[in-house]
Amino acid sequence: MSNLAYDTSLDSADTAHQDISAMQAVRPIPRISIQAFCETEGVAGPIERAGEDRRMARAHLKVHMGGIPTAIEFYQSAPTPNLIILESRAEPKQLLEQLYQLSEHCDPTSKVVVIGHYNDVGLYRELIRSGISEYVIAPISMADIVSVISSIFVDPEAEPIGxxxxxxxxxxxxxxxxxxxxxxxxxxxxxxxxxxxxxxxxxxxxxxxxxxxxxxxxxxxxxxxxxxxxxxxxxxxxxxxxxxxxxxxxxxxxxxxxxxxxxxxxxxxxxxxxxxxxxxxxxxxxxxxxxxxxxxxxxxxxxxxxxxxxxxxxxxxxxxxxxxxxxxxxxxxxxxxxxxxxxxxxxxxxxxxxxxxxxxxxxxxxxxxxxxxxxxxxxxxxxxxxxxxxxxxxxxxxxxxxxxxxxxxxxxxxxxxxxxxxxxxxx
Missing domain, CATH: 3.40.50.300 (P-loop containing nucleotide triphosphate hydrolases)
Incomplete structure (x- = not known):
């Protein structure tokens, strides 16, 4: 499906090689703050590994377990970062409801990436229409995460870096x-x-x-x-x-x-x-x-x-x-x-x-x-x-x-x- 460019289901034996190949074209991420709220270790692990990559050296990344409900509770008393990454196993209707609740506590300048478990074109379009920066389908790799962040925060019109x-x-x-x-x-x-x-x-x-x-x-x-x-x-x-x-x-x-x-x-x-x-x-x-x-x-x-x-x-x-x-x-x-x-x-x-x-x-x-x-x-x-x-x-x-x-x-x-x-x- 062309809209879901980051849908990955690579064989685990090929993942490391694919990550290295995919990362060669990724430019360094600027100095931003990122917080991720995950429901599964299969998503939290690649995000944590992404934070250790040299291209993310300037970014500050924190991974929490708990998904969107934890994010809602967290941001009731804390400022939102430049980027929020949310994993959700909820069905499309419930996911949209949770995101609406979260939006009441988020700064409008914060970017949001959702990692879901439903390959649904209608959901993707609705999320993009509502202001979500990207919808990524699990399973994900470390390269997927860095590539998504780069696509949001690195200006494609900027002069190339040598x-x-x-x-x-x-x-x-x-x-x-x-x-x-x-x-x-x-x-x-x-x-x-x-x-x-x-x-x-x-x-x-x-x-x-x-x-x-x-x-x-x-x-x-x-x-x-x-x-x-x-x-x-x-x-x-x-x-x-x-x-x-x-x-x-x-x-x-x-x-x-x-x-x-x-x-x-x-x-x-x-x-x-x-x-x-x-x-x-x-x-x-x-x-x-x-x-x-x-x-x-x-x-x-x-x-x-x-x-x-x-x-x-x-x-x-x-x-x-x-x-x-x-x-x-x-x-x-x-x-x-x-x-x-x-x-x-x-x-x-x-x-x-x-x-x-x-x-x-x-x-x-x-x-x-x-x-x-x-x-x-x-x-x-x-x-x-x-x-x-x-x-x-x-x-x-x-x-x-x-x-x-x-x-x-x-x-x-x-x-x-x-x-x-x-x-x-x-x-």
């Missing part, structure tokens, strides 16, 4: 920043699309060196003056690196300490996402409140690692933590860098990826000449040698992260004694 791609190294010195900068450059040149690079390593960031830039202002001015941040001010802070590539550079100085609270970069990132289709976040190898928050809220996370044991341990910790922090998002992407370094014992790519449960987007070989020349000259790899296989790999990463191609799966390899070595390393 995707944020967070790059972090499993260990210091693995080349995460270099990969991030080259992927950003590749996106801007291959697809002729605006890309912004934000260097979040204020003390030791290398984006200014890699892009041969020395801007007078950048990330420091943004993070230490959050009250001034808007799209106009941010545009003044950006350094133009190429035709479609801009940089929010780190000062890379030690004249002050850079201790931030967990939300320090949130407003900057939100504003930057409104200025370009792609925002590349160069996240330093650290575990603080703000790095955790940045990784949690990014649209995609890319982990760069070199093929040795400490990197495997750190990458496994990151993957496991991000899975808990981002249960409704795809797992992070993996890049294995500096593979085949002479005289260095290393873990094969298959054995490295197996315990992570990931297929590497790319395996980039050790090439100190190409990378060293590019770094020393302030140029990107594609500018130094456009025909290099490494440059082709960087281009493929750009295609995957922009949704133009998928990661190619490979046959899994045996682990041998690798997990035992990882266990010993943790002791």
């Amino acid at each position: 995707r944020s791609l967070a790059f972090i190294g499993a260990k210091g010195g693995v080349g995460s920043s270099t990969i991030a900068h080259n992927v950003a450059w590749s996106m801007s040149s291959l697809f002729k699309s605006e890309v912004v690079v934000a260097d979040l390593d204020l003390a030791f960031g290398t984006a200014n060196i890699n892009f041969d830039q020395d801007p007078a202002q950048g990330m420091a001015e943004a993070v230490f003056s959050p009250e001034r941040i808007d799209e106009v001010y941010l545009d003044r802070l950006l350094a133009q690196c190429a035709e479609n590539l801009s940089l929010l550079a780190a000062p890379s100085t030690l004249d002050r300490v850079y201790d931030f609270d967990a939300e320090a970069f949130t407003h900057i990132i939100d504003t930057a996402q409104r200025t370009a289709p792609v925002l590349v976040l160069d996240v330093p190898h650290a575990w603080t409140g703000w790095t955790r928050n940045t990784l949690t809220k990014a649209d995609d996370v890319v982990i760069t690692a070199t093929p040795e044991l400490a990197n495997l341990r750190n990458a496994k910790n990151l993957v496991d933590m991000l899975k808990r922090l981002r249960p409704n998002d795809p797992p992070p992407k993996l890049i294995i860098n500096q593979a085949g370094m002479p005289k260095r014992p290393e873990i094969s790519a298959d054995d490295f990826a197996e315990p992570l449960g990931l297929t590497p987007m790319a395996i980039i070989p050790f090439d100190p000449l190409l990378f060293g020349n590019a770094s020393n000259n302030g140029r990107m790899l594609g500018e130094m040698d456009a025909k290099s296989p490494i440059v082709a790999s960087i281009g493929e990463i750009a295609h995957v992260l922009t949704g133009r191609s998928d990661v190619k799966t490979k046959k899994k390899a045996a682990l041998g004694s690798l997990l035992e070595r990882l266990k010993r390393a943790r002791k």
